[in-house]
Every structure is written in structure tokens, then in C-alpha cells.
Amino acid sequence: MNPEMNQRIVGAAPAGASDRESAARAVREMFTSIAPRYDLLNHVLSFNIDRLWWWRTARSFDAILKRPEARVLDLCCGTGDMTFALRRRAGSATPQILGADFSHAMLQRAAAKAEKGSGATLGWIEADALRLPFPDEHFNLVTSAFGFRNLADYDAGLREIARVLAPGGECGILDFGEPGGLLGHAYRVYFKHVLPAIGTMLSGVRGPYAYLPASVERFPPPDEMLSRMRQTGFREASWTPYTFGIAGLYRGVRNG
Numbered sequence: 001m002n003p004e005m006n007q008r009i010v011g012a013a014p015a016g017a018s019d020r021e022s023a024a025r026a027v028r029e030m031f032t033s034i035a036p037r038y039d040l041l042n043h044v045l046s047f048n049i050d051r052l053w054w055w056r057t058a059r060s061f062d063a064i065l066k067r068p069e070a071r072v073l074d075l076c077c078g079t080g081d082m083t084f085a086l087r088r089r090a091g092s093a094t095p096q097i098l099g100a101d102f103s104h105a106m107l108q109r110a111a112a113k114a115e116k117g118s119g120a121t122l123g124w125i126e127a128d129a130l131r132l133p134f135p136d137e138h139f140n141l142v143t144s145a146f147g148f149r150n151l152a153d154y155d156a157g158l159r160e161i162a163r164v165l166a167p168g169g170e171c172g173i174l175d176f177g178e179p180g181g182l183l184g185h186a187y188r189v190y191f192k193h194v195l196p197a198i199g200t201m202l203s204g205v206r207g208p209y210a211y212l213p214a215s216v217e218r219f220p221p222p223d224e225m226l227s228r229m230r231q232t233g234f235r236e237a238s239w240t241p242y243t244f245g246i247a248g249l250y251r252g253v254r255n256g
């Protein structure tokens with residue numbers, strides 16, 4: 001591993017943010033501003049592939065979700081689609097599943113959806129992913145879908161996930177990637193130009209949809225993310241590309 005990697009804080013940097021606190025504030029305000037239209041925009045801009053990605057991610061953790069006593073945290077849950085996908089995979093098992101996010105407006109929408117079905121207990125909590133209000137070693141599974149990339153400090157985010165996971169507990173981070181080749185080129189044109197234009201038009205808010213491609217560009221590539229995961233106490237770290245690497249799932253097992 002590159003020793004310099006430890007010396008710089010790597011995380012989201014929305015326009016105008018100068019430190020961790022202002023970056024987090026800007027991210028929270030941004031998601032709060034698009035909360036009313038978030039689901040619609042998500043499905044339109046991803047052509048509904050996001051549903052497949054949440055389902056695949058949830059399915060990867062079947063073994064934990066089917067355990068009746070399991071405790072599951074979906075970090076940066078937003079309007080709850082990843083959380084609901086986890087709950088659906090639990091089937092008739094009865095794990096406790098919590099969705100956490102620091103945007104009240106996003107959580108309100110998640111709670112309003114309150115899908116029925118499955119024996120899992122579902123709850124929502126307003127919390128910052130870098131300062132979680134949970135004791136050490138509390139959860140068996142922590143997931144995060146398209147949220148981790150927005151943290152102002154990725155290593156601090158990984159450390160906090162490791163802290164709240166029980167030894168042997170698993171972590172699953174689903175986020176965007178940058179596919180290579182010809183498809184990568186076409187995708188970048190869509191992601192950098194078409195998506196921000198449509199996003200701004202539909203949400204009526206300028207900014208968030210320009211931030212999105214910039215944040216994906218800043219996000220460490222898979223080999224670096226895996227290295228950071230190993231350094232923060234995860235073993236069996238792996239990355240599985242979804243849809244040619246447009247998205248992908250990072251997995252790791254908490255040491256100990």
C-alpha cells in the first residue's frame with residue numbers, strides 16, 4: 001500500500017466546502033433539497049437498474065438476513081430502497097433492520113413508504129455515518145447503497161462501520177464505478193452531461209446533479225478502496241462489478 005494514502009483525508013468535496021464539517025453540511029443540504037423528487041429521479045436516471053442493484057446486494061447477504069436474531073444497519077438509507085430490499089430478502093425470518101441517514105427529509109420519505117411484508121422489524125434513525133449512536137460490535141451486517149461515496153472522510157466511515165460491527169460481521173458498500181472501454185466513454189458522456197441536465201430540470205435544483213459525476217470521479221478505484229478496507233480491519237475484501245462496472249459491491253468481513 002502507498003504510505004501517502006494514510007496521510008491525506010479522502011472523501012466527498014462538494015463545491016464550496018473547505019473541511020469535513022462544511023462538506024457534510026453541504027451534502028446534507030443537497031439531499032434534503034432533492035428529497036421530494038429523489039425516487040422519481042433515481043428511477044428515471046438509472047432506467048430502473050437501481051432496483052436490480054439493491055436486490056443483488058441484498059441477496060448477497062441472505063445468510064445473515066435469514067438469521068432470526070441478526071442486527072442489520074443500512075447506512076445512508078435515504079428514502080429506504082436498499083433497506084426495503086434487505087427486508088424483502090429476510091422473508092419470514094425476523095432480523096432487526098435499521099435505516100440511518102442524516103437528512104430528516106429523506107428519512108421522512110422512507111418512513112412514509114413503510115412497505116408491509118416479511119417478519120423483520122424495521123426502524124429509521126437520524127444519524128451521521130461518521131458518528132453513529134450505537135455501541136461497539138452491535139451489528140451483524142452494515143450496508144450502504146450510494147451513500148458511502150458522499151462521506152467527507154472515507155477512512156473514518158470505514159472505521160465507524162468496523163466499530164459497530166461484531167467480529168465476523170459483514171459490510172456491503174454498493175456504489176458507482178467508472179467502467180472502462182467504449183462503454184465507459186459513452187457512460188461518461190451520459191453521466192457528465194445528459195444526467196446533470198435532466199436531473200436539474202426534473203428536480204428544479206441546480207448543483208446536486210453536477211456534484212454526482214464529480215463525486216464518482218473522486219471516489220477511489222476498486223483496488224484502493226479494497227486496500228483501505230483491509231487497513232481499517234476488514235478481511236476477505238472484494239469488489240463485484242454490477243452492469244459492466246457502472247456500479248459495484250464492496251464486501252468485507254470484520255476482523256476478530
Ligand SMILES: C[S@@+](CC[C@H](N)C(=O)[O-])C[C@H]1O[C@@H](n2cnc3c(N)ncnc32)[C@H](O)[C@@H]1O
Nearest residue numbers: 031076077078101102103106128129145147150
Ligand atoms: C444517493 S443517496 C442514497 C440513498 C439510498 N441508500 C439509495 O440507495 O437510494 C445518499 C444518502 O446518503 C446520505 N448521507 C450522506 N452522507 C451522510 C452521512 N455522513 N451520514 C448519514 N447519511 C449521509 C444522504 O443524506 C442521502 O440520503
